[in-house]
Amino acid sequence: MSGVTVRERISSFLNNRWLVFVAAMWIQSCAGIGYLYGSISPTIKSSLSYNQRQIASLGVAKDLGDSVGFLAGTLSEFLPLWGALLIGAIQNFIGYGWIWLVITGRTPVLPLWAMCVLVFVGTNGETYFNTAALVSCVQNFPKSRGPVVGILKGFAGLSGAILTQIYTVMHSPDHASLIFMIAVGPTMVVIALMFIVRPVGGHKQIRSSDGFSFSVTYSICLVLASYLMGVMLVEDLANISHTIITVLTVILFVILLFPIVIPIALSLSQERGSSAEEALLPESQQEGPSKSRDDIQDIIFSEIEDEKPKDVDTLPALERQKRIAQLQAKLAQAAAEGAIRIKKRRPHRGEDFTLMEALIKADFWLIFFSLLLGAGSGLTVIDNLGQMSQSQGYDNTHVFVSMISIWNFLGRVGGGYLSERVVRDYAYPRPVAMAAAQAIMTVGHFLFAMGWPGAMYLGTLLVGLGYGAHWAIVPAAASELFGLKKFGVLYNFLTLANPAGSLVFSGLIASSIYDREAEKQARERHHGQLSFLSVDDSLQCEGTVCYFLTSMIMCGLCVVAVVLSMVLVYRTKRVYANLYGRSHT
Numbered sequence: 001m002s003g004v005t006v007r008e009r010i011s012s013f014l015n016n017r018w019l020v021f022v023a024a025m026w027i028q029s030c031a032g033i034g035y036l037y038g039s040i041s042p043t044i045k046s047s048l049s050y051n052q053r054q055i056a057s058l059g060v061a062k063d064l065g066d067s068v069g070f071l072a073g074t075l076s077e078f079l080p081l082w083g084a085l086l087i088g089a090i091q092n093f094i095g096y097g098w099i100w101l102v103i104t105g106r107t108p109v110l111p112l113w114a115m116c117v118l119v120f121v122g123t124n125g126e127t128y129f130n131t132a133a134l135v136s137c138v139q140n141f142p143k144s145r146g147p148v149v150g151i152l153k154g155f156a157g158l159s160g161a162i163l164t165q166i167y168t169v170m171h172s173p174d175h176a177s178l179i180f181m182i183a184v185g186p187t188m189v190v191i192a193l194m195f196i197v198r199p200v201g202g203h204k205q206i207r208s209s210d211g212f213s214f215s216v217t218y219s220i221c222l223v224l225a226s227y228l229m230g231v232m233l234v235e236d237l238a239n240i241s242h243t244i245i246t247v248l249t250v251i252l253f254v255i256l257l258f259p260i261v262i263p264i265a266l267s268l269s270q271e272r273g274s275s276a277e278e279a280l281l282p283e284s285q286q287e288g289p290s291k292s293r294d295d296i297q298d299i300i301f302s303e304i305e306d307e308k309p310k311d312v313d314t315l316p317a318l319e320r321q322k323r324i325a326q327l328q329a330k331l332a333q334a335a336a337e338g339a340i341r342i343k344k345r346r347p348h349r350g351e352d353f354t355l356m357e358a359l360i361k362a363d364f365w366l367i368f369f370s371l372l373l374g375a376g377s378g379l380t381v382i383d384n385l386g387q388m389s390q391s392q393g394y395d396n397t398h399v400f401v402s403m404i405s406i407w408n409f410l411g412r413v414g415g416g417y418l419s420e421r422v423v424r425d426y427a428y429p430r431p432v433a434m435a436a437a438q439a440i441m442t443v444g445h446f447l448f449a450m451g452w453p454g455a456m457y458l459g460t461l462l463v464g465l466g467y468g469a470h471w472a473i474v475p476a477a478a479s480e481l482f483g484l485k486k487f488g489v490l491y492n493f494l495t496l497a498n499p500a501g502s503l504v505f506s507g508l509i510a511s512s513i514y515d516r517e518a519e520k521q522a523r524e525r526h527h528g529q530l531s532f533l534s535v536d537d538s539l540q541c542e543g544t545v546c547y548f549l550t551s552m553i554m555c556g557l558c559v560v561a562v563v564l565s566m567v568l569v570y571r572t573k574r575v576y577a578n579l580y581g582r583s584h585t
Helices: 002-014 017-028 033-048 052-067 070-078 081-103 112-140 145-170 177-193 210-237 242-269 293-307 310-314 317-337 355-359 362-391 397-426 431-450 455-482 487-494 497-525 545-571 573-584
Strands: none
Touching: 002 242, 017 112, 017 145, 017 177, 017 242, 033 052, 033 081, 033 112, 033 145, 033 177, 052 112, 052 497, 070 081, 070 112, 070 487, 081 112, 081 177, 112 145, 112 177, 112 455, 112 487, 145 177, 145 210, 145 242, 145 397, 145 455, 210 242, 210 397, 355 362, 355 487, 362 397, 362 431, 362 455, 362 487, 362 497, 362 545, 397 431, 397 455, 397 573, 431 455, 431 545, 455 487, 455 573, 497 545, 545 573
């Protein structure tokens, strides 16, 4: 009897949705490979004698690989998620492994276009990691999409700092070893966990302790962010021994491993299997996928949306409910008698959309362009933060780069939590949280433009928080408005807004203005002569003027993004009231 109990508990543990969530967090902890490009690009530049333009070309390939996830989203619909994870691991290993072979001279040097292909392939592997983690966990936690997406995307944003800290333990004088670690480390982690990350019928595992479990997870996230920030500052400001660095890294691993206590505790405390949990669910969810009265009611409800008079929505609440109930009764009777046949129709918001169906919806494009303006302006700051701080006289520019990684992480975790409170407590559209994040970024860009004392620190905080919040709010909102069935494809299309915004704002606007101001300063210093510069020399700009106009443009774009988000809020009020309002009645 005890043997049966042990087997049941092991089975319960392996099929626990919290175990899947924890495994997805670990995968995401090494999935932000693109964030390490700033650390490996100097090694590539010196080893292959590249100039800055060639390194910038590799950076564009990295951004494209990080965001173009059409194939990952499509394959996630036809392959088991472990297959998608395996493909991503293979891409990561081949792409960065081959780069390491080239850098160390073990294979012949490749032309620039081939190196761009390798960077694209290697970085594109993380789109499979992101897609598999999000798809599995959003399906397992359909009632907690905001927190789940925020935490997972937060760990992806923090992975650069985590991998950097692990690399310090290697203490290798060969900087190419970081590229080797990027090729091998994430590949091993993903292969080890790929059979765990999958849908496990999480909607049947609702427990009263879920709120406490999320609180523990949030606490771990805050401890992890605070710890990494403290470790970065200590290692930057103090000359500590390798032994202490090893101890600090071991503590980091302990913090990362600690969430496993949640599924262990849930499995040990489970006395009656899933039946107790299913008792908490409505009967319609316990019945499984078979056709039920709710399915028929959903069809009738969709017919009401098509057939109701246009003036019904303008009536008082009680009268509107009465008229809709009468129409529903007539349609149900007619359908039962065969007098009408339910016609095939396009899905309504809140139902499952294909990508082509979503592309003809204004709401989908409102999300896309709001994300393009908001997240695109934030990514512009991230890509140019080193030069921005340098132009304002700061020597330790890497401090700001590390800080914005932490704020990005907290923005993702906090954005998921706060947006969930908005929809759960008030049944209000989640995009209002995106509008708030973009308003915060507006202030941050304004501070960058002004260049006041200490403005860099506060601007980095505000832009990092706002940028990170986008990647917790947008995936959750997209899954609510356009369904979970094609979520992988829809999410990966929306991520195209990130490189599109970066290409326009950073590649065209910011770089052009910076070069113009730098050239103007160089002419003033050398009496209008630039002949002293060689072709490959880079011009340096000093002062707030370098990014004043760029930051003001970003500020204006964030205001436009706020307007687009609020239009989306207005258009989706009724959808969110239908999705979440019933819980308050």
